[in-house]
Amino acid sequence: MKLFIDTANLNHINELVTYNIISGVTTNPSLMAKEGISGKENCHKRYIDICELVNGPVSAEVISTDHKGMLDEAYELSALHPNIVIKIPMIKEGIKAIYELNKNGIKTNCTLIFSAAQALLAAKAGATFVSPFIGRLDDVNEDGLGLIKSIRTIYDNYNFETNILAASIRSKEHINKCAEIGADFATIPYSLLNQLFDHPLTTKGLEIFLTDHAKLNP
Numbered sequence: 001m002k003l004f005i006d007t008a009n010l011n012h013i014n015e016l017v018t019y020n021i022i023s024g025v026t027t028n029p030s031l032m033a034k035e036g037i038s039g040k041e042n043c044h045k046r047y048i049d050i051c052e053l054v055n056g057p058v059s060a061e062v063i064s065t066d067h068k069g070m071l072d073e074a075y076e077l078s079a080l081h082p083n084i085v086i087k088i089p090m091i092k093e094g095i096k097a098i099y100e101l102n103k104n105g106i107k108t109n110c111t112l113i114f115s116a117a118q119a120l121l122a123a124k125a126g127a128t129f130v131s132p133f134i135g136r137l138d139d140v141n142e143d144g145l146g147l148i149k150s151i152r153t154i155y156d157n158y159n160f161e162t163n164i165l166a167a168s169i170r171s172k173e174h175i176n177k178c179a180e181i182g183a184d185f186a187t188i189p190y191s192l193l194n195q196l197f198d199h200p201l202t203t204k205g206l207e208i209f210l211t212d213h214a215k216l217n218p
């Protein structure tokens with residue numbers, strides 16, 4: 001399972017690429033707003049800056065909700081850099097746009113997926129990625145990981161090439177289970193990615209090793 005970072009923060013991306021653990025970046029309008037980025041030019045500049053930091057897919061989300069508006073935005077965004085993937089919401093107009101973009105060789109990430117049926121439609125339209133939101137399903141007492149499992153089964157049954165990009169990930173448990181189920185990608189917030197390095201027994205074990213070494217090597 002490849003890992004993406006779910007952020008529009010350049011410092012966070014810059015830091016994590018040095019460990020070679022992230023294969024791409026996902027953004028959304030809320031993450032762009034969190035960084036205080038507004039206006040088309042500034043958004044475009046941020047996407048280009050992100051693409052220059054990471055050698056992999058960078059999802060940039062459209063804000064139009066009609067098919068024509070989505071396509072206009074998509075063509076502009078995809079011209080910014082070859083690694084841009086167009087993130088399109090799972091609505092009827094979005095599925096039409098994904099079909100059109102796929103025909104023209106433009107990669108898409110169908111976002112806001114909350115059911116297996118939605119993932120099936122996105123795959124039929126030719127989405128490159130689908131983003132099922134695990135944490136937001138858990139928030140309303142539904143089974144986020146169950147959705148990943150169900151989409152995996154459906155895609156395997158019919159040999160769909162669409163990649164499962166697990167999103168809205170909130171815990172290490174989510175990450176472990178997604179990898180066990182066989183999600184192709186998981187997009188993870190910076191703070192959680194940092195927690196993956198740690199285990200209390202690693203910290204304690206290292207302390208013991210260094211103390212023992214110091215006893216004989218004052």
Ligand code: G3P
Nearest residue numbers: 006026028135136167168
């Ligand atoms: O990129 C979209 C997704 O990861 C959002 O996560 O935590 O806002 O539900 P969250």
